[in-house]
Structures are given as C-alpha cells and as structure tokens.
Amino acid sequence: MKQFLSFVKKEFFHIWRDKSTLLILLGMPVVQIVIFGFALTNEVKNSRIAVLDPSKDASSLAITAELDASRYFDLEKNLVNFAQVEEEFRRGKIKLAVIFPAHFADDLQHFNKATVQLIADASDPNVANTLTNYATAIITDYQARITGNKQLPYTIQTEMRMLYNPQMKGAFNFVPGLMAMVLLLVCTMMTAITIVKEKEMGTMEVMLVSPMRPQMVVLAKAVPYLFISSINIATILLLSVYALEVPINGSLFLVVAESILFTLVSLSLGLLISSSAGTQQTAMFISLIGLFMPTLMLSGFMFPIENMPLPLRVISNIVPAKWYYLVVRSVMIKGVGLQEIWKETLVLFGMLVFFLTLAIRKFKIRLA
Amino acid sequence: MPEKVITADKLTKRFGDFTAVDQISFEVEKGEIFGFLGANGAGKTTAMRMLCGLSMPTSGAATVAGFDVYRDNEKIKRNIGYMSQKFSLYDDLTVKENMQFYGGIYGKSDAFIKNKTAYILDELHLEKEAHVLVRSLPLGWKQKLAFSVAVFHEPGIVFLDEPTGGVDPVTRREFWNMIYQASDSGITVFVTTHYMDEAEYCNRVSIMVDGRIEALDTPGALKQQHEARSMDEVFLKLARKAKRGEG
Amino acid sequence: MRTLKFLLQKEFRQIFRDPAILRMILIMPVIQLMVLPWAADYEVKNIKLSVVDNDRSEYSRKLIHKITSSGYFSLAGYSNSYSSALADVDQDRTDLILQIPPHFEKDLVRENKAVLYLALNAINGVKANLGGAYLNSIIRDYNREVRAEWIQFPRFSAETQINITSSNWYNPGMNYKYFMVPGILVILLTMVGANLAALNIIKEKEIGTIEQINVTPVKKYHFILGKLIPFWILGLVVLTLGLTISRLVYGIIPAGSFTTIYVFAALYLLAVLGLGLLLSTFASSQQQAMLISFFIMMIFILLGGLYTSIDSMPAWAQVITKFNPVSYFIDVMRMVVLKGSSLADIRGHLLAMAGFAVFFNGWAVISYRKRS
Numbered sequence: 001m002k003q004f005l006s007f008v009k010k011e012f013f014h015i016w017r018d019k020s021t022l023l024i025l026l027g028m029p030v031v032q033i034v035i036f037g038f039a040l041t042n043e044v045k046n047s048r049i050a051v052l053d054p055s056k057d058a059s060s061l062a063i064t065a066e067l068d069a070s071r072y073f074d075l076e077k078n079l080v081n082f083a084q085v086e087e088e089f090r091r092g093k094i095k096l097a098v099i100f101p102a103h104f105a106d107d108l109q110h111f112n113k114a115t116v117q118l119i120a121d122a123s124d125p126n127v128a129n130t131l132t133n134y135a136t137a138i139i140t141d142y143q144a145r146i147t148g149n150k151q152l153p154y155t156i157q158t159e160m161r162m163l164y165n166p167q168m169k170g171a172f173n174f175v176p177g178l179m180a181m182v183l184l185l186v187c188t189m190m191t192a193i194t195i196v197k198e199k200e201m202g203t204m205e206v207m208l209v210s211p212m213r214p215q216m217v218v219l220a221k222a223v224p225y226l227f228i229s230s231i232n233i234a235t236i237l238l239l240s241v242y243a244l245e246v247p248i249n250g251s252l253f254l255v256v257a258e259s260i261l262f263t264l265v266s267l268s269l270g271l272l273i274s275s276s277a278g279t280q281q282t283a284m285f286i287s288l289i290g291l292f293m294p295t296l297m298l299s300g301f302m303f304p305i306e307n308m309p310l311p312l313r314v315i316s317n318i319v320p321a322k323w324y325y326l327v328v329r330s331v332m333i334k335g336v337g338l339q340e341i342w343k344e345t346l347v348l349f350g351m352l353v354f355f356l357t358l359a360i361r362k363f364k365i366r367l368a
Numbered sequence: 369m370p371e372k373v374i375t376a377d378k379l380t381k382r383f384g385d386f387t388a389v390d391q392i393s394f395e396v397e398k399g400e401i402f403g404f405l406g407a408n409g410a411g412k413t414t415a416m417r418m419l420c421g422l423s424m425p426t427s428g429a430a431t432v433a434g435f436d437v438y439r440d441n442e443k444i445k446r447n448i449g450y451m452s453q454k455f456s457l458y459d460d461l462t463v464k465e466n467m468q469f470y471g472g473i474y475g476k477s478d479a480f481i482k483n484k485t486a487y488i489l490d491e492l493h494l495e496k497e498a499h500v501l502v503r504s505l506p507l508g509w510k511q512k513l514a515f516s517v518a519v520f521h522e523p524g525i526v527f528l529d530e531p532t533g534g535v536d537p538v539t540r541r542e543f544w545n546m547i548y549q550a551s552d553s554g555i556t557v558f559v560t561t562h563y564m565d566e567a568e569y570c571n572r573v574s575i576m577v578d579g580r581i582e583a584l585d586t587p588g589a590l591k592q593q594h595e596a597r598s599m600d601e602v603f604l605k606l607a608r609k610a611k612r613g614e615g
Numbered sequence: 616m617r618t619l620k621f622l623l624q625k626e627f628r629q630i631f632r633d634p635a636i637l638r639m640i641l642i643m644p645v646i647q648l649m650v651l652p653w654a655a656d657y658e659v660k661n662i663k664l665s666v667v668d669n670d671r672s673e674y675s676r677k678l679i680h681k682i683t684s685s686g687y688f689s690l691a692g693y694s695n696s697y698s699s700a701l702a703d704v705d706q707d708r709t710d711l712i713l714q715i716p717p718h719f720e721k722d723l724v725r726e727n728k729a730v731l732y733l734a735l736n737a738i739n740g741v742k743a744n745l746g747g748a749y750l751n752s753i754i755r756d757y758n759r760e761v762r763a764e765w766i767q768f769p770r771f772s773a774e775t776q777i778n779i780t781s782s783n784w785y786n787p788g789m790n791y792k793y794f795m796v797p798g799i800l801v802i803l804l805t806m807v808g809a810n811l812a813a814l815n816i817i818k819e820k821e822i823g824t825i826e827q828i829n830v831t832p833v834k835k836y837h838f839i840l841g842k843l844i845p846f847w848i849l850g851l852v853v854l855t856l857g858l859t860i861s862r863l864v865y866g867i868i869p870a871g872s873f874t875t876i877y878v879f880a881a882l883y884l885l886a887v888l889g890l891g892l893l894l895s896t897f898a899s900s901q902q903q904a905m906l907i908s909f910f911i912m913m914i915f916i917l918l919g920g921l922y923t924s925i926d927s928m929p930a931w932a933q934v935i936t937k938f939n940p941v942s943y944f945i946d947v948m949r950m951v952v953l954k955g956s957s958l959a960d961i962r963g964h965l966l967a968m969a970g971f972a973v974f975f976n977g978w979a980v981i982s983y984r985k986r987s
Contacts, residue, residue, distance in 0.1 A: 018899075018900075018903075020899070020903065021900070021902065021903045021906065024903065024906045024907060024910070025906065028906065028909075028910050031910075032910070032913055032914075035914065035918075035932070035935075036913075036917055038929060038932070039917075039918060039928045039929060039932035039935075040917060040922075040923050040928075041740075041923060041927050041928070042739070042740055042741035042923060043740060043741065043744075043927055044924050044926070044927050045926070045927045046926050046927060047924070047926050047927075048926065089784060089785070089954060090950065090954050090955070090956045090960050091950075091956070091960055092946055092949075092950050092954075092956075095926070108777070112776060113776050113777075113778060114777055114778065115777075115778040115779075115780060116777055116778070116779050116780075117779075117780050117781070117782070118779060118780070118781040118782070119781070119782050119783075119784055120781065120782070120783050120784065121784060121785060121954075122783035122784060122785055122786035122787065122789055123785045123786055123793070123794055123949045123950075123952075123953040123954065124794050124924070124949070125783070125786060125789040125790070125791050125794065126791070127924050128783050128786075128789070129789065130741075130745075132781045132783075133745075133748060135779075136779050136781070139777055139779055140777075140779075142777070143776065143777045154723060154724075154727055154758070154761055154762045154765055155727065155728050155729075155758065156723065156729055156730075156731060156754055156757070156758045156761070157728065157729070157730045157731070158730070158731045158732075158733055158750075158751055158754055159730060159731070159732050159733065160733045160734075160735065160747050160751075161732070161733065161734040161735070162734075162735055162737035162743060163701075163704060163734050163735060163736050163737055164736060164737055164738050165737040165738050165740065165743075166737065168737055168740035168743065168744065169740070170740060170923075172737075172738050172740075173738050173739045173740065181913070185909055186906070186909070189905055189906070189909065190902065190906075193901065193902045193905060194902065197900075197901070197902065278635075279633075279636070280814070280818070280901045280902075281636055281811075281814050281815075281818065281901075282635060282636060282639070284810060284814060284901070284905050285636065285639045285640075285643065285810075286639075288806070288810065288905060288908070288909060288912075289639075289643055289803075289806045289807065289810065290643060292806065292909075292912065292916075293647050293651055293799070293802065293803070294647065294650075294651065296916070296922075297651045297654045297655065298651075298654055302655075302922055303654050303655055303656060304656075304739070304742060306661055306663075307656045307660065307661065308653065308654050308656065309653050311653075312650070312653050312654050315650070316654075326707070329738060330705070330707075333738055334704075334705050334738075336705050336706075340705060340706055417987075420830050421830065421985070421986055422826065422829055422830060422985070422986055422987065423986060423987050424986050424987065441985075441986060442832055445830055445831055445832045446832045448830065450827065450830040452823060452826050452827060453823075454822070454823030454826070455823070456823055456824050456826065456827035457824070457827075458625070458629065458824055459822075460629050460632050460633065461625065461628055461629065461632070465625070465628060468621070468624075469621055469624070469625045470827075470831070472617070472618065472620070472621025472624070473618050473621050473622065473828070473831050473832075473833050474831060474832065475617060475618065475832070501632075527830075
C-alpha cells in the first residue's frame with residue numbers, strides 16, 4: 001500500500017509540473033459548460049424570413065408585422081417577384097418565405113376567403129416543420145381576431161402543464177448531457193494517453209521491474225485523474241446551479257456519487273484502450289475520434305433514443321454516457337431517489353467491473 | 369596559419385535569470401577534433417545548439433564556417449552536420465530510406481545519394497540491413513548509422529552531442545575510429561562527452577564548469593598543468609568548484 | 616522543390632508503414648457515417664401517453680381512440696390517478712399525461728364547455744412543445760367533429776377564413792438524412808484532419824527528430840508543406856469515401872455539382888490542417904494537443920449549426936460561429952447537396968474559408984521556429 005501511494009504521488013508530481021495542461025484540464029469544463037449551457041437550445045427562434053406581398057394592404061401588412069414582431073421570426077427582406085424566393089434560399093439567406101396573393105384584403109372581405117402560401121427551406125426538416133407551425137399559428141391567431149371573439153358552443157379547452165422545466169430552458173436538457181461528454185472524454189483520453197506515452201518512451205518498463213504488481217502501476221496512473229475529475233464535477237455542478245440556474249432537485253450526494261462512479265467507468269475505459277493501443281496516435285484516435293460522435297449522438301441528449309431504429313436502440317445500451325445521462329437527468333431535474341435509478345446505476349457498475357477486469361487481464365497477458 | 373572554422377567570443381545564453389552559458393570564447397581549427405567536456409548541466413548542449421543555429425545567443429559573437437550565428441544561421445546549416453543527444457533517425461523508416469531522406473533534404477543529387485548510401489552500407493557492414501526498419505537495430509548500430517547520416521552530405525564541420533551515451537566499450541571504440549576517419553578526410557569534429565577516456569582521443573579539449581570554460585588545451589598539456597595522471601583527475605579537480613545543482 | 620519531394624516521400628512512407636493507423640483513418644469515419652445518421656431524428660413520434668380517464672364516457676373513449684390512432688402517440692397505459700401517472704413520468708415510463716375530468720361529456724354537452732388537463736415532461740423543451748401542439752390540434756379536430764354532430768353545417772360558412780398552404784422546398788420528403796449525413800461527414804473530416812496533422816508534428820517534437828530537421832537547411836514553408844500535403848490528400852480520400860457512402864447507403868445525390876463540393880473541401884481542408892499545425896507549434900506534448908483539440912472540436916461541432924440552429928443562439932454565440940470553419944462547411948454542404956447552389960452562390964463562404972486557410976497556415980509558419 002505504501003508503495004502504491006508513492007507511485008500515486010509520482011503521478012501527481014507529473015501533472016503538477018505541467019501547469020499549462022493542468023490549467024486546461026480544470027479550466028476547460030468551466031468554459032464548455034458556460035458556453036454550451038447558454039448557447040445551445042433546441043428552440044427555434046429569430047429565423048430570417050422573406051415576404052412577397054404584391055397587395056400591400058392592411059391585412060397583409062398586419063400579418064407581416066405580427067410575424068416580424070414574434071420572437072420566432074426576423075423579417076430579412078421584402079421580395080418583389082417570385083424568382084427572388086429561389087435566389088434567397090439558394091444563397092442561404094432565409095429559412096421561410098411568406099407569399100401573399102394580389103388583393104389579399106379584398107379577397108378576405110368579399111369572398112371571406114384568401115390564401116397565404118408558406119415555403120420553408122426543408123434542408124433542415126426540423127426547423128422547416130417548426131417554422132411552418134409557428135407561422136400557421138400566428139396567421140390563425142390573426143384570423144381569429146378579425147372574426148371577433150365570438151364564443152363558439154361546445155368548446156373543449158385544454159390546460160397544459162410543463163413538468164420539471166416550466167420555462168422550457170435548453171440547459172435543463174443539455175447540462176446533464178454535457179457533463180457526460182466532458183467527464184467521459186477527458187478521463188478516457190487522459191488515462192489512455194499517459195499510459196501509452198510511457199509505453200512509447202520506454203519508461204513503462206522501468207516501472208514494471210519495480211516490485212510493484214504491474215496492475216497497481218497502471219492503476220496508480222488513474223488516481224490523479226479521479227482527483228482532478230472530482231474537482232471538475234464540483235465546478236460543473238456549481239456553475240449549473242448558480243450560473244445556468246439548473247436546479248438539483250434530488251440529493252446532491254447522489255449526484256456526486258453517481259458522477260464519481262461514471263468517472264471511474266471512464267478511467268477504466270481509458271485503461272482498456274491503453275492496454276490495446278501501441279502509440280499515442282492510436283490511443284487518440286480511439287478515445288477522441290472513436291468516442292466523440294457516438295457519445296454525442298447515441299447518449300440520448302441530442303436525439304431521443306426512442307425515435308431510433310431498433311439496432312441503434314440496442315447499440316445505445318453500450319454507450320456509458322447514455323446511462324449516466326439518464327441518472328443525472330432523473331436525480332438533478334426530476335428529483336428522484338436511488339430506488340428509481342438503481343437499474344442504471346447497476347449497469348454503470350457492471351461496465352466498471354467489465355472494463356477494469358478486461359484491462360487488467362490484458363496487461364497481465366502482455367507482461368507474461 | 370591554420371584556418372579557423374569555429375570562433376566564439378564571449379558567447380552567452382541566458383534563460384530568465386539563469387545563465388546557461390557564460391561568456392565563453394574559443395577557436396576551433398579546420399580538421400581538428402575538438403572535445404567539449406563538462407558535467408551534466410554545465411552548458412555544453414546549449415553552447416552547441418547556439419553554434420548550430422538551433423538556439424539564439426543572448427550576447428557575444430560567434431562564427432561557424434565563416435558565417436555569423438545571428439544573421440546567417442541558415443547558411444551555417446548548409447555546412448554542418450549534427451547528431452543530437454536524442455536518437456534522431458526516423459525509426460519507422462528503413463536504414464536506406466533514412467539516408468535517402470537526409471541526403472535529399474540537403475539537396476544532394478540522386479547519383480550522389482546512391483553511391484554514398486552504398487559506400488556507407490559497405491563501411492558499416494549493413495548491406496543486409498539496408499531494408500530493415502531502424503527501430504529494430506541494436507543501439508550501437510543505430511548510433512554509428514546516425515553518425516554516418518550526420519556526415520552523409522559531406523559537411524565541413526560535424527557537431528556531435530554525447531554521441532556514445534549508453535553504448536558498449538567495443539562500439540565506442542569503433543565509433544571513435546569513424547570520427548578519426550572523418551577528421552582525416554578534413555571534417556572538423558566538435559564533440560561533447562562526459563566520458564573522460566574519450567577526451568584523451570581529442571586534439572584539444574575544453575572543460576566547462578557552471579557555464580564557463582575553465583580550461584582549454586591539449587589533453588597532455590592539461591594533465592601537466594593540473595599534475596594529474598589522467599583526464600579523469602583533471603576533470604574532478606575542476607568540477608569540484610561547481611556550484612550548480614548536481615555538479 | 617526537390618527538398619519538398621523528399622519530405623513528401625518520407626511522410627508517405629511513414630503513413631503507409633503504420634497500417635493500423637491508416638486503417639483507422641479510413642475505416643473509423645466510414646463506420647460512423649454508416650451508423651450514426653440513423654440516430655439523428657428530431658421528428659417527434661411515439662410519444663408515450665398516459666391517460667387518467669375520470670369520466671369513462673363515450674366521448675372520452677372516442678377522444679382517446681382518436682389520439683392513439685393519430686400515429687404520434689402510443690398509449691403507455693391508463694392510470695387511476697394523476698399522482699400515479701406522475702410517478703410514471705418520473706420513471707420515464709410516460710412522457711405526457713392526459714387527464715379527463717369527471718363529467719367531461721356532461722359539461723361539454725350541457726355547459727357548452729369542458730376542460731382537459733395535459734401535463735408534459737418538459738426537460739426536452741422541443742419534444743414537449745411539439746407533443747403539446749400535436750395533441751392540441753387533434754383535440755381541436757375532435758372538437759370540430761363534436762360540434763358538427765350538434766350544429767347544422769351551413770351555420771358557420773360565413774366565417775372569415777385564411778387558407779394556409781405550405782410547401783417544403785429542397786427536401787419535400789422531409790428526409791432528415793439528407794441534412795445529417797453530409798453534416799456528420801464534415802465533422803468526421805474535421806476531426807481526422809486537424810488531429811492527425813497536429814499529433815504528427817508533436818510526435819517529431821517528442822522523439823527529437825524535429826531538431827535534426829531544424830539543423831538542416833530545409834525551409835520552414837517546405838517543412839510545413841511536407842506535413843500539409845499528405846494529410847490534405849488523405850482528407851480528400853476520406854471525403855470521397857464519405858460521399859460514396861452517402862450515395863450508396865443513403866441514396867444522396869447532390870443537386871449541385873461535385874466540383875463545387877471538392878473546390879470548397881480542398882480549401883476547407885487547408886484551413887483545418889493549418890489549425891492543426893498551429894496547435895502543434897503551441898502544444899508541448901501529444902496529451903496537451905489532444906486536450907486543446909478536444910476543446911476546440913467540442914465548440915466547432917456543437918456550435919456548427921448541425922445539431923441546433925445557429926439563428927436561435929444568443930448573439931455572442933452567433934459571433935463565435937462566424938469564426939467556426941465547421942459551420943461554413945455544413946452550410947455549404949446543405950446548400951450544394953440540397954439546393955444545388957453553385958460556386959457563385961457560395962462565393963462568400965469560399966472567401967471566408969480562404970481567409971481561414973491563409974490565417975491559420977500563415978500563423979503556423981510564423982510561429983514555427985527553427986531556432987529557440
């Protein structure tokens with residue numbers, strides 16, 4: 001045990017000496033959580049639109065003004081002919097075009113009927129869909145107002161309650177996801193690279209001839225990163241509560257404990273990668289390029305897992321970040337306790353045991 | 369009057385308030401084997417890096433092959449070979465590919481590269497290993513190969529930074545034979561080492577202590593001055609004055 | 616020129632000598648491109664619905680039937696009380712609760728007015744918003760049907776009506792893959808390009824071979840070009856592989872020309888590689904380079920406009936996206952692949968990218984020092 005501690009001490013010295021790396025390690029999560037916590041939102045707003053309005057009468061101008069005034073749209077341009085619609089779309093200037101017919105108000109008055117055409121740039125189908133919905137709602141509202149507030153008979157009213165996140169803040173969804181990404185990638189990359197670097201430089205052999213068990217040598221390298229991650233967990237949580245106003249509705253202790261468990265999973269994944277990578281480049285390739293996109297896309301915080309086709313829903317189960325994201329979201333935002341998330345916790349624990357056993361066994365084989 | 373190929377006048381390098389090299393002055397003649405001795409951290413490597421144009425001097429003057437180290441460092445590079453302390457061949461290239469590469473970036477013709485490669489492989493008895501990755505050669509062979517590559521383009525001066533570190537005595541012997549050969553063919557050799565027996569092989573040696581040159585003469589003269597039987601003793605007497613960290 | 620030839624020869628030899636890394640460079644993006652786009656689907660469907668039906672009338676049953684047969688909702692089950700339904704939301708067994716109060720049918724028929732209560736899991740705001748909107752429109756439809764049962768038809772024909780027709784240009788099938796696949800390709804290309812170039816130079820630093828190069832008369836820009844060109848070619852190979860997969864697996868045929876894509880990509884790769892080179896002149900170890908690269912990649916990718924709309928970001932974040940090469944390429948891909956934009960249409964993007972390329976590479980050449 002005393003030997004183990006002296007190895008851990010040596011690793012701490014390595015990290016402490018390299019002040020610039022340490023600064024990046026501790027500062028990066030702060031910057032990331034702040035930038036993304038504020039910048040990322042699934043909401044669609046301030047989309048640029050163009051209007052083609054040959055009638056320019058009271059009704060069409062009123063609708064245009066209402067669209068522009070809403071938080072969803074910014075009027076970019078008044079078009080003069082239909083050909084311009086295509087041109088604006090192709091240059092990527094606008095997301096939606098609103099086209100009024102000639103004599104819009106006249107039609108409304110005399111025939112009680114007029115048509116507005118909406119053309120959306122569906123190259124991003126999600127945005128197109130949402131914008132069409134918003135614009136339709138605004139125009140329908142306008143229509144309701146000119147019809148007058150007649151009370152219609154047999155009316156079903158709905159009352160909607162937004163649970164957990166009444167202000168619909170993007171941060172509620174993204175913060176738990178970002179925590180998963182940052183913790184996983186930083187821990188995995190750092191352990192994988194430090195160990196492979198020692199292999200590459202040949203200093204690993206020096207340590208392996210020491211009386212320490214080789215597995216212990218490798219474990220000792222992961223300990224300082226566990227420590228650094230704990231600091232990161234603390235700063236991330238403080239930032240999300242005080243800067244991003246994401247609540248911790250459940251037990252703080254549970255959030256921290258689960259985060260540490262997840263850190264351990266990431267560290268052991270790093271160990272596993274280091275046991276099979278021969279060069280730092282390979283280790284980087286697996287831990288950064290190999291993990292980044294799958295974690296981002298399959299953990300459930302960008303795209304709902306239930307929408308994915310079956311094979312991907314199955315694959316998503318082996319993404320550790322998925323389980324952590326579920327846990328953090330449930331504890332922080334829904335405020336549930338361990339009895340609701342014991343299954344997810346068990347999966348994470350199982351992953352930890354699996355990665356660690358595999359990594360240690362691989363090191364043994366290599367050394368035998 | 370022999371030609372002076374390296375001159376240094378009060379050459380100094382400071383890193384912050386640490387003076388790594390402190391006003392050293394010396395001259396090296398053409399064809400000479402000039403030994404640069406000193407304990408670890410005495411400033412040998414820093415001095416050599418300034419002469420090779422890898423490090424900018426803080427003050428003082430120096431010329432190498434007639435070129436000023438401040439202004440003409442790129443011209444100097446055309447006229448020198450260098451073998452660094454770290455092993456500096458590409459270990460994922462073969463023996464032949466390394467030679468081809470370094471010959472190529474010094475602007476040698478294909479014919480020159482071909483002939484010289486064949487010559488060196490023959491000299492080192494490495495014909496069979498021509499297509500072997502450098503990674504898989506034993507350390508001694510690698511060092512000899514590194515030296516051959518450093519003089520591949522036939523420079524006027526070659527700088528060797530502790531070229532025999534970690535090499536067995538037999539290989540060291542062979543290595544020094546290669547240095548003599550190069551010297552015979554008119555190449556000036558500037559070599560740092562902390563093996564004192566190697567100092568005996570040099571025409572002249574300078575001994576650096578704490579960034580300054582404490583002694584400079586032929587090995588024989590130095591032994592006489594300090595009433596010592598070997599260079600080892602000379603060195604120990606001088607090095608005892610050192611104040612810096614590990615000596 | 617001759618020097619460059621030898622530098623290139625050496626780089627290519629080293630790349631091909633390590634088949635493991637070469638295989639990863641080529642295969643990893645291919646696999647990810649084949650798998651990941653299937654996950655990208657913002658379309659809201661299969662929303663899990665719990666019903667608390669305290670009325671159990673014919674009307675309430677009809678309403679539930681109408682909702683579940685719409686295709687957007689799947690019935691997760693009936694609950695006896697709101698609180699037990701809420702517990703289901705806690706455990707992610709349901710997303711949306713529809714509570715039908717007692718006397719719903721009676722209120723509607725006798726009082727002309729009835730209220731339904733909806734509660735949605737709003738952690739993911741978009742899903743909640745859209746789910747709520749869908750449910751509301753189904754309920755409105757239902758309301759109209761109920762009204763039609765009781766009221767004679769012609770009575771409302773005098774109502775003023777604005778007809779709204781909508782069309783979706785460039786992607787009428789609303790196929791999300793047309794948008795995601797090129798975007799993911801851009802991201803993979805960026806990660807491969809920037810990281811490989813950066814790590815390659817730092818490796819030479821760590822091993823010490825770079826010093827051996829520094830004492831040779833090799834010119835700085837020769838050295839940089841020697842590193843740039845091989846990875847530039849490799850990047851174009853990855854791009855070609857990616858476009859082939861887009862064609863074969865996803866059936867994506869760009870509406871615009873391949874020339875436009877390649878011209879932009881060639882410029883883009885120069886910029887990204889330049890960034891990698893710049894990174895390598897500052898980082899002292901591969902570990903440090905990777906950390907910085909992770910940080911930059913995270914910003915590039917999450918603020919690239921692929922996952923969330925740039926227009927919706929706060930003003931300061933939109934400023935950041937102006938300095939993000941990824942957002943330009945994603946935009947260009949979207950324009951060329953779906954809208955058929957030509958080189959003339961993307962001239963602004965080309966100019967910006969040329970600016971990035973000159974800036975990053977220029978800075979890299981300046982800050983790469985042969986002498987310390």
